[in-house]
Amino acid sequence: MVFLVISVFYQEIIFKNNLPYFTDKNESLLNLLTIPMAVIPVIYIAFCFRALKKHKEMLPDFYSTLERINLNWLKYILLSLIVLFIIIVGTLSLSTRWNYFPLNSTSKIIGSIQGFYLLCIVFFSLRQSIIYNQNTGIKDSRKKKDEVIPVDERSKILSERLLDYMRIEKPYLDEELSLIKLSSLLNVSTNQLSQVINQNLNTTFYKFINSYRVEEVKQKLKNIEFDHYSILGIAFESGFNSKSTFNKIFKEETGMTPSQFKNYKS
Structure with missing residues (x-):
């Protein structure tokens, strides 16, 4: 949303390595736009931890068997996402600022890792049949x-x-x-x-x-x-x-x- 609002004041936006740049090359403005892109994923992960904690606290109100409900895999995925996010930010910085990595190869690697994470989430979710086979409130x-x-x-x-x-x-x-x-x-x-x-x-x-x-x-x-x-x-x-x-x-x-x-x- 910030990007769209600011782009109204510019006549043209060019794309370099599939990333948008304002034509006047205002570095301070570009850095300002990258701040929310870096902060928002961290906020989402923090909210995920909070939601997971609340969910675990409420399980005794809905289930008579808790030992078969293991949600630690979600916690590990969230922790690994923090590490993954740091790696992605570092890799993109090296690719766009110093051309250290080819951007096309970087995008493929990131896409493969995201696909692997999705596979892990689906696999472990299906194993928790006692939860996901029921439409709980x-x-x-x-x-x-x-x-x-x-x-x-x-x-x-x-x-x-x-x-x-x-x-x-x-x-x-x-x-x-x-x-x-x-x-x-x-x-x-x-x-x-x-x-x-x-x-x-x-x-x-x-x-x-x-x-x-x-x-x-x-x-x-x-x-x-x-x-x-x-x-x-x-x-x-x-x-x-x-x-x-x-x-x-x-x-x-x-x-x-x-x-x-x-x-x-x-």
Whole structure:
């Protein structure tokens, strides 16, 4: 936009090595125009880090299984983009000011690197099927948390309906259960269900679902029909899919390790 506004005051713009130059060769003006071109990518990367941090903070409100959600690859891509940006700026400077590199070759190299980055983003995105196979409304969660909505009669009814459904249908046995899936099973919006869990039940979706899984494990540990199962096998039968996560959540809920609980009950 700055470039277009300033170009109005010039009769002609010539192109040298496919880059635009004003005909009066005003170096100070050219340097001024390069400043926003250099700063804007840095600002975008900073906002990406901020958005990634907020997204990770809101995951417990939408997923019952977090160990399969790994977003570190996004952080590494952003960090490598900073390095790539510095290299590109340096290469372009050498190409345009001192003709150190042929500009055509430089453009091909940069295009190839950008294509490689796009391939990496698509590849790792598809591996996160638990997220990208669902149309989530995570961006709405922050507003919902900032504004405490009064509990009305409808939310109380939905709360009771939710608890009954959890007790009878046991949807928590699905290791990939998410807020989207559960709201679809209950035929309510994700915002309504999230409000009930966060405000009526005063917990997050992650803790809510895993508390039921812990209770399921406790019941099966006391049931002689599951004596031939290992503790980890019972955990997997109850909706957990990670040993470390199971041990951590079980101890948080009961104050004992699974082995201590089994020995105590026996």
